[in-house]
Amino acid sequence: MTINEKIEEDKIILEIEGKVDSLTTPQLQDAILLSLQKMSHLVLDCEGLNYISSAGLRALLMGQKTAQSKQGNMVLRNVSPTVLSILEMTGFIKILEIE
């Protein structure tokens, strides 16, 4: 998995590419929390994301809660059908902000 960071006006965009699994999740979690320390608006561009296991979902939940606690937000963009169906299956579709 690779993460590419972009800054756009008042928000940070993280482009996630590859698999978010038990081994790569710590890297994503660190990137999310670090971004939310810098700015309270975060976009996760999921165009290149094709796999997310429960470890990754927990990192997204943590990001969502952190963003809320800072009166900011975390938005997922360009979510693939496969990842979307996993978010649906787990009820995360109702928790997360998806564009």
Added chain:
Amino acid sequence: MDKLEVEAKLDNLYTVLDFVEEKLKAIGFPEENVTKLCIVIEEIFVNIANYAYKEKAGMVSLEVDSKASAIRFVFMDEGIKYNPLDRPDPDITLSADERQIGGLGIFMMKKTMDIVEYEYKDNKNILTMIKFF
């Protein structure tokens, strides 16, 4: 039947997933469901790697075989007795604030697989999962 036996540690995750992916490709398993199945395999393997043997080292085996349009996975380990099917499902209707962290992986397994069975025999945890396609 194909069988893989590795030490139950997180570092072996990709060895396990590569083994499963190769098998799924070989039998022509529908592409759109390969990811979901691999996620289930990850969840079960990671649970065993993290909890089955506590601090000790131990092995885990995974058998895969397919007949007609069904594929069967059997995980076996000699760690502490643990039936993942006993775990209550997470409440997926809760808000972000109320959502609990655990239980998601097992829940995804139940949702994705068509048949799941657990037995404890000869000091082994045996988890069998079948998916029709």
